[in-house]
Amino acid sequence: MALLSETVIDIKHWTNKTFSFKTTRNKTFRFKNGEFAMIGLEVENKPLLRAYSIASPNHEDHLEFLSIKVPNGPLTSKLQHIKLKDEILINSKSTGTLVCDYLLPGRNLFLLSTGTGLAPFMSIIRDPETYEKFNKVILTHTVREVKELAYKDFLENLNNDQLYSEITKGNFLYFNSVTRENFERTGRITTWINENKLTNYLNIENFDPKLDRVMICGSEDMTFDLKTLFEKKGSSEGSTQIQGGFVIEKAFAEK
Ligand SMILES: Cc1cc2nc3c(=O)[nH]c(=O)nc-3n(C[C@H](O)[C@H](O)[C@H](O)COP(=O)(O)OP(=O)(O)OC[C@H]3O[C@@H](n4cnc5c(N)ncnc54)[C@H](O)[C@@H]3O)c2cc1C
The missing domain is CATH 3.40.50.80 (Nucleotide-binding domain of ferredoxin-NADP reductase (FNR) module)
Known part of the structure; x- marks a missing residue:
């Protein structure tokens, strides 16, 4: 299990409550369509991770996520402000039952x-x-x-x-x-x-x-x-x- 660092390559704000973003994808990161992984940001020198379903299919060379914006949510109060070229942490171990x-x-x-x-x-x-x-x-x-x-x-x-x-x-x-x-x-x-x-x-x-x-x-x-x-x-x-x-x-x- 490894914590990968990926770069934000696209961001779309759907509403004031949801947004989606794409990141680069390390070739070693494999997943089954429908699974989720722990992703997040480095906050105060520590990874702050939450479970996120991977919205992109596994044949794509990027990763995509759809995210809520929780007011005062430890991760999403920060994640909603990401910009192009920012780094996202992704735990390489994916799992889930929606397969x-x-x-x-x-x-x-x-x-x-x-x-x-x-x-x-x-x-x-x-x-x-x-x-x-x-x-x-x-x-x-x-x-x-x-x-x-x-x-x-x-x-x-x-x-x-x-x-x-x-x-x-x-x-x-x-x-x-x-x-x-x-x-x-x-x-x-x-x-x-x-x-x-x-x-x-x-x-x-x-x-x-x-x-x-x-x-x-x-x-x-x-x-x-x-x-x-x-x-x-x-x-x-x-x-x-x-x-x-x-x-x-x-x-x-x-x-
Ligand atoms: C298996 C799994 C898969 C998940 N996949 C996604 C995903 O693809 N996209 C995503 O945005 N979140 C997803 N989540 C939720 C995610 O892990 C975080 O809870 C969310 O990103 C908010 O993080 P936070 O630290 O800001 O607030 P948290 O402290 O984690 O959450 C605070 C509160 O916000 C509410 N909340 C959290 N997430 C949501 C949500 N998605 N929709 C509505 N209310 C919510 C809940 O009441 C929660 O108690 C998933 C959770 C699980 C268990």
Whole structure:
């Protein structure tokens, strides 16, 4: 395990609450799409690290992260001010449960996210293997306000993207909804799934626990509610040890 130092090569502020950035990538740093690593800054001569999902796919030669800005957060109150050419510390050991290998083989893959829980799925939806393993890849992103829908334009156009259209072959479906504003789609993802509203809206097969697989990444409440929902539907949780119908990772730890 080594602490690598990478250089910031791109920064995008989405809102006053979220931003994303890209860094260089040491050739020795390997990860599975969907995993997270400990990253951070040197503060008072010591590394200050937090868990971050890697948003870029592992075939890219850079790394990308989507970050919250927590007011007074030990790391993000500083991280949100990074500039081009700044150094980011990255622990070379990546891990996590949101990896296709930990799911049973299946028909359609549902990637359900809220807030920065989108990050690991940004990696998975750009992985050619995801489309070899599943017929359709459905990504949902729920946030409070429309402006928090990070990567919305990119996701809406992924099937037409010069590079990724070859990989998705039209089998990528993007769905978003907001909970605190008027929008074309409002409400929590649990409501959309519970009543088959999501699959009807997308005009795809209704969720079948025997065939369809799910990854969940969001707040503690969201992950708990969806775990309960999919268990009720007859799906079982997978882990790094045993394949299952769904896998979960909390997008952050509540204090
Ligand atoms: C497995 C895992 C993966 C993670 N991946 C990401 C990621 O890709 N992007 C990211 O921004 N954060 C991610 N986090 C959270 C991250 O580790 C830090 O908590 C976050 O960067 C804030 O750091 P901080 O030191 O400023 O504040 P902290 O002291 O770490 O957090 C303070 C409080 O802020 C809130 N908070 C922290 N992170 C978030 C968040 N992402 N969204 C909403 N509220 C939050 C929580 O209430 C937390 O108790 C992940 C956490 C885990 C456990």
